[in-house]
Amino acid sequence: MSYPTTETLRDRAVAALERCGADPAAFGGGAAARSPITGAEVLPVGHASAADADAAIGRAEAAFRVWRTTPAPARGALVRRFGELLREHKSDLADLVTIEVGKSRSEAAGEVQEMIDVCEFAVGLSRQLYGRTMPSERPGHRLMETWHPLGVVGVVTAFNFPVAVWSWNTAVALVCGNTVVWKPSELAPLTALGCHALLARAAAEAGAPADVHQVVLGGAEVGGRLVDDSRVALLSATGSVRMGREVGPRVAARFGRSLLELGGNNAAVVTDSADLDLAVRGVVFAAAGTAGQRCTSLRRLIVHEDVADALVDRVVDAYSKLRIGDPFDDSTLVGPLIGPGAYEAMRGALRRAEEAGGTVLVGGGRRLAETAPGAYYAEPAVVRMPVQAEVVREETFAPILYVLTYSDFDEAVALHNAVPQGLSSSVFTRDQREAERFLAADGSDCGIVNVNIGTSGAEIGGAFGGEKETGGGRESGSDSWRAYMRRATNTVNFSEELPLAQGVSFL
Structure with missing residues (x-):
């Protein structure tokens, strides 16, 4: 397998940015976008x-003072145009994601x-608020x-x-x-600049205010301004539990709203009635996909003792055949x-697991x-654990799958729920009673609960988010739009x- 050079990655990034309408020459200096593919700097960026x-x-x-009175269907026209531009530049943005994050094509x-x-x-939603x-x-009143x-x-x-x-x-x-x-991740500024350029173009073509969207590259100081500024009505933050513990109270202290998507320590329960072919496919993608760097990555596999050896042997065999390397290679x-x-x-987590x-x-x-x-290509690991030790209860953002x-x-349900996080979960079973129990109020305590699929790969139509230390926020589909609006009772x-409510008499 051949690997792209840093120069090749730089040329590819510049070309993608230019096609999106972002000017690489205007990035300035002070920091650099790096690629985990080679571990080297790709382009300078300004902070x-x-x-x-x-x-x-x-x-x-x-801009909000103009945008808030724009009819919602007209606001939807901006998002429609943005979606069209995303279709036109899908390959360009995918290039930038691969370069900056190392995801497969x-x-x-x-x-x-x-x-x-x-x-x-969102375009459909613009006519359904x-x-x-x-x-x-x-009598004679409308509520x-x-x-x-x-x-x-x-x-x-x-x-x-x-x-x-x-x-x-x-x-x-x-x-x-x-x-x-x-405020995008410091590790992915180029994708942010490409997206912002496309959204700015969509805003201009749709007649929206030019400042309807802003992007600010930077570190904790920049993020802190969004956290503490009372002009920011809602702060939606994705990151670690540690970050959420700091951000949540600060936003609350100024009576702002926060939407937090934090850590996940996701588990799949595989019962003795499960389709093991299905389970193996679901487990391997959920645990090893994206090099274990999804918030919904599978980190714990809770298997019935009667099928544990057979399932684990098949998962280990699949792991030994995983193709690891250049994410631009289709294989x-x-x-x-x-x-x-x-x-x-x-x-460090593997050492602690062995010690336990x-x-x-x-x-x-x-x-x-x-x-x-300069790059770190890790072999996804499977670890057989005798108990759910403390290291298993913690999220390690890497491809480690603990088997219990x-x-x-x-x-199984008790083991599943005995962690601080509550994002995504799944059960593999042919028994409808087990499936329904896992979905019930005394089953999985996560925000996402799946049957016969893995823990990762959520669709946008359902609200995304979790419970406990995952933060409780909901984004994307269903009625998550309500988090972005305020309700008035009229x-x-x-x-x-002029009758009074509750039969009160006055004057």
Whole structure:
């Protein structure tokens, strides 16, 4: 397998950005976009200062005063045009995702498709921002609710889905009448600049305010301005539990709203009645796909003791055949980790697992250190654990799959729920009673609960998010749009009398 040089990656990134309408020469300096494919710098990028972030919020606030009174279907026209441009530039944005994050071509293209899909969803939503009319207890009165835009929405995204999660928030926020200030991951500035250029073009063509969307590149200082500025009505932040513990109270202290998508420690229960062919396919993609760097990646496999050996043998065999390497090669299934810190965290977790009595059955090593010395290609690991030790209860953002066994379904559910996180879960079973139990109130305690599919690969039509330390936020589909709007309860008196509610008499 041949590997692209850093120069090749740079040329490819510049070409993609230019086709999207972003000017690479205008990036400035002070920082650099790196590629985990080679571990080297690809392009210089400029970082915003705290003052730049303040100014961006101010421009978005001014644009909001125009945008909030624009009819919702007209707001949908902007998102429709943006979706069309995403279709035209799907390959360009997929290139940028692969260069900056190391996703395989298939997964990178899938992420851009997710953006296109959520734009279609949001365009339909622009004609469905429904309120309710309720019966009034007073004659000649009408009781109803209406929904209004919030204001400026701050969006802070993580590296692993550098564009999809932003689009979930932005497409919905825009049709709801908000403006957006985006602080992308420091590890993925190029994808952000490409997306922003396309959205700016869509805004110009749709006649929307030029400042309806702002992007600010930078680190914690820039993100902190979005957290603390009272002009940011809603802050949607994706990242670690540690980040959420800091961000949530600060936003709450100024009585702002926050939407948090934090850690996941996702598990699949495989029962003795499961279709093992189906389970193997679901487990391997969920655990090894994206090099284990999805918030919905499968990290714990809870298997009935009667089928554990057979299932584990098949998973280990599949792992030994995974194609690891250059994500631009169509045959590659597992690309690089984002950087050395991720690999060090993986090795540390494996050491702790072994100290707790675990046995590494496959993987855990580093590949291609001579071919790409600055990059970290890790072999996805499977670890058989005697108990759910503390290291298993923690999220390690790397391809480690811990295997635990159970004898009774209640035990499996208890093992599943005995972690602080609550994002995604699944059960593989042919027994309808087990499936329904897992979906019930005393079953999985996660925000996403699947039957006979893996934990990753959510569709945009359903609300995405989790419980417990995952933060409780919901994005994308269903009625998650309500998080981006404020509700007003209205009473209209069309009579000539003024009766009071609850039969109160006054005057």
